[in-house]
Amino acid sequence: MPDLKPFLVLGFALGGVFAMSGVGLVVLYRATGVLNLAYGAIGATGALITWSLLDSDWAPDWLAYLACIAFGGLATLLYGVLFGPPFAARDPLVKATATLGLLLILLGTMQWVWGRDPHGITLPTTRWNYELFDARVSGTQIIGVVFAIAVTVGTAAFLRVTKVGTAMRALANDREITATLGVPVRRVEAAAWLGSGIVCGGAGLLLSNLVGLDIVGLTFLVIPALAAALIGQLRSLWVTLAAGFLIGIVQSGLTAFSEVAEYRTLTPFVLAILALLWFAIRREQSLVRSSG
Amino acid sequence: MTAVGTLEGGETDSTGEVRTRRSGRGPVRLVVLAGLVAFVVFGLPTLLDRYWLQIVTSAVIYSIVTLGLGLLIGRAGMVSLCQFLLLAIGAWVALRLEYATSLPFPVLIVVAGVVTGLIGALIGLPALRLSGLYLALITLMAAGAITVVLRIAQFPNGGGGFFGNSAAGGASSRLPRPAIAAGDTAYFRYCVVVAGLMFVLAVWQVRGKSGRAWAALRQSQATAVAAGVNTMLYRLWAFALASFMAGVAGGLLAADSGGVNINQFPVQNSILLLAVVLMGGVYSLWGAVVAALLLRLLPALLDNWGVSTELLTILFGIGILQVLLTAPGGLADQVPKDLANLGRRLRNLVSPKAKRAAPPT
Numbered sequence: 001m002p003d004l005k006p007f008l009v010l011g012f013a014l015g016g017v018f019a020m021s022g023v024g025l026v027v028l029y030r031a032t033g034v035l036n037l038a039y040g041a042i043g044a045t046g047a048l049i050t051w052s053l054l055d056s057d058w059a060p061d062w063l064a065y066l067a068c069i070a071f072g073g074l075a076t077l078l079y080g081v082l083f084g085p086p087f088a089a090r091d092p093l094v095k096a097t098a099t100l101g102l103l104l105i106l107l108g109t110m111q112w113v114w115g116r117d118p119h120g121i122t123l124p125t126t127r128w129n130y131e132l133f134d135a136r137v138s139g140t141q142i143i144g145v146v147f148a149i150a151v152t153v154g155t156a157a158f159l160r161v162t163k164v165g166t167a168m169r170a171l172a173n174d175r176e177i178t179a180t181l182g183v184p185v186r187r188v189e190a191a192a193w194l195g196s197g198i199v200c201g202g203a204g205l206l207l208s209n210l211v212g213l214d215i216v217g218l219t220f221l222v223i224p225a226l227a228a229a230l231i232g233q234l235r236s237l238w239v240t241l242a243a244g245f246l247i248g249i250v251q252s253g254l255t256a257f258s259e260v261a262e263y264r265t266l267t268p269f270v271l272a273i274l275a276l277l278w279f280a281i282r283r284e285q286s287l288v289r290s291s292g
Numbered sequence: 293m294t295a296v297g298t299l300e301g302g303e304t305d306s307t308g309e310v311r312t313r314r315s316g317r318g319p320v321r322l323v324v325l326a327g328l329v330a331f332v333v334f335g336l337p338t339l340l341d342r343y344w345l346q347i348v349t350s351a352v353i354y355s356i357v358t359l360g361l362g363l364l365i366g367r368a369g370m371v372s373l374c375q376f377l378l379l380a381i382g383a384w385v386a387l388r389l390e391y392a393t394s395l396p397f398p399v400l401i402v403v404a405g406v407v408t409g410l411i412g413a414l415i416g417l418p419a420l421r422l423s424g425l426y427l428a429l430i431t432l433m434a435a436g437a438i439t440v441v442l443r444i445a446q447f448p449n450g451g452g453g454f455f456g457n458s459a460a461g462g463a464s465s466r467l468p469r470p471a472i473a474a475g476d477t478a479y480f481r482y483c484v485v486v487a488g489l490m491f492v493l494a495v496w497q498v499r500g501k502s503g504r505a506w507a508a509l510r511q512s513q514a515t516a517v518a519a520g521v522n523t524m525l526y527r528l529w530a531f532a533l534a535s536f537m538a539g540v541a542g543g544l545l546a547a548d549s550g551g552v553n554i555n556q557f558p559v560q561n562s563i564l565l566l567a568v569v570l571m572g573g574v575y576s577l578w579g580a581v582v583a584a585l586l587l588r589l590l591p592a593l594l595d596n597w598g599v600s601t602e603l604l605t606i607l608f609g610i611g612i613l614q615v616l617l618t619a620p621g622g623l624a625d626q627v628p629k630d631l632a633n634l635g636r637r638l639r640n641l642v643s644p645k646a647k648r649a650a651p652p653t
Contacts, residue, residue, distance in 0.1 A: 035425060035429075037432070083613065083617075086617055087616070087617075090616075091424070092423065092424075092425045093371055093423070093424040093425045093428060094616055096425055096428060096429075097371060097428070097566070097570075097612065097616060098612065098613055098616050098617075100373075100563050100566065100567070100609075100612055101567070101609045101610065101611070101612030101613035101616070102609065102613075103563060103609065104560075104563060104564065104567060104605050104606065104608050104609030104612065105605075105606050105609035105610060106609075107560060107605055107609075108602045108603065108604070108605030108606035108607075108608075108609060109602075109606060111602040111605065112600060112602035112603065112606070115602065216558065216559070216560060219560070220436055220559055220560075223432065223433055223436045226429055226432070226433070227433060230426070230429055262440075262444045263440070263444065265436070265437075265440045266437050266440055266441075268433060268436075269433040269434060269436065269437040270437075272429075272430065272433055273418050273430065273433075276418040276419055276422065276426065276430065277418050279422075280418065280421055280422075283421070
C-alpha cells in the first residue's frame, strides 16, 4: 500500500475547488437556467490578469489577487446582463451552447495575449506549511477545503434566509409566475450572475496555484465541476459539494497506484456516467412504482 | 420534458421549417449541382497548387464531419461536443485495422465508420433519456476523456496487430492510400466521391422515415411519442449516424497527406467544430460545406495573409452567439437572403418603379 496521505491532501484541496465551482454552476443554473460552460475560461482569464499585474509590479500584490475575483464577477455579470435576457425564453441547451461562444472568445483572447510564454502564480498562502495528521499541508490547500464548505453553507443560508435568495428559489421554479408576483427578475438574475462569477474568480485563483496556470487546462477544468454539478442533478448543493470532494479525492488518490495513475483524469467522466446510469435506473423504478 | 433542444427558440421563424421542398425548379437545381460537382472534381485540382490542394482535400474530408454534426443539431435537435474526437477515433480504428488486417481501403473506412458509430452511440446512451443538456454535458466530458486516452495510448502509434503497441510509436502515422488514388489529385477526387456518397446518405435519411421522426421529435417529444415515434431509437440513430460520418472522415483523414498526429486533436477543436457548424447553418446541407470551408480554408487564408489564427477563435465565439441570437439558419441561409435583399435594393436604385414588386421582409 503506497503512502496515500500527500495525494489525499491534494485531492481534498482540488475537490474543494471543484465543489465550490460546481455549487456556483448549480446556483446560476437554478436561478437563470444557464449552465455556464465558460466557467473555467473566465477563471483562467482572471488568473492571467493577476499574473500580468504581479509581473508588472504596477499594483500591490493583494490588489492583483483581488483583480482575479473581480474579473470573474464582472465578466460573468456583463455576460449575464447582455445575453441573459435575450436567451431567457430559450431551451437550457441553447443557453448552455451560447456560453460556449463566451468560452471561445476568452480562449482566443488568452491565447492571443498570453499564449506565447509560460505563466505561474504563487499565492503567499502556498508557502505557509503546516503539519496535519502527519502530512504536509499548504495554506492554499486549506483555503480550498474551507472555502468550498463556506461557499456551500453560505449559499444555502443565503437562498433560505434572504429576500433575494427566496426570489432566486422562486425563479428556479417558474420565471413567469415570479415576474407576475412583482419580483424584479432581471435584478435577481444579475445578483446570481455576479455571485456565481465571484466564486468562479476565486476558484480560478486557487486552481492556478493547485494545478498550474495553463490556458487550455484551466479552461477545461470546468469538466470536473460540471461532473459534480451533474451528480447533484443540477439541483442539490450538498450532493454537489460531496461529489466535488469525491472527484478530487478519487482523481488525486489514483496517482498513488501506478497501474491506473495515467487514467486518473477520466474520473469525472466515469463518475458522471455512473451517476446518470443510477438516475436512469431509479427513475425507471419510480415510474414502475407509480404506475403499478 | 416537453420539448427537446432546438435552436429556433420560442417564436417560430421561417428558417425553422425543414428544407425538403421539391419545387418545379428541381431539374434546374440538379443540373447546377452536377455542374458544380464536375467543376470541383475535374476543374478545381488544375487551378490549385499542391499546398492549396491539400487544404481543399482536408476541407472535403471535414465536410463529412460537419454534415453529421449539422444533421444531429438541425434535424434531431441534439448537440454533441465530442464529434471532433470521434474523428480521431475513426482515424485510429482505420490505422489499427490496417496493421491488423489486409482489408481493402473502402472496407477499412466503412468499418472505421461503423466502429466509431457504435462508440458514439455508447457515449450518448446513458444521457438519451434525459434532456438534451445532459447529453451535451456527457459528450463534453467524453471529449476530455478521449483526449486523455489518445495521449496515454500514444496515438496514433504503430505496432503490429489491432492492439499492438510499439515503444517507438511514431508521432505521426499515415494510412496507405488505395491504388486508384495514390496521387494527391486522385486522392482529392476520391474524397469528393466519398463525401458525395455521405451527402446522398444524408439526403436519403432526411427525406425518409428517419427525417420525419426527427422533425416530430424536434417539435415536441410528447407529440412524437403520441404519434407512435420510437423516440429513443431515432435519437440514438441520429447520434450513431453523426458518429459514423465522423468515423468515415477519420479514415479518410488518416490517409491524407501527412497522416494524423495527436496535435491535430486538441479538446477545444470540438467546440470550434460546433461553432463552424452553427455558423455554416444546420438547416441546410450546404451549411456543412460552408462550415468545412470556415474550419479549414479560412485559417489557411489568414495564415497566408499573416493574420493571427487566435483571432479566428474569437470570431467563431462571436459567431456562436450571433447565430443563436439572430440567425438560426447560419450563413447557408443568411447569405442567399442578404444577396437577394441587396439585389432588390440595387434594382430599386436603378428603377424605383420595381419597388412595389418587392415583398416585405
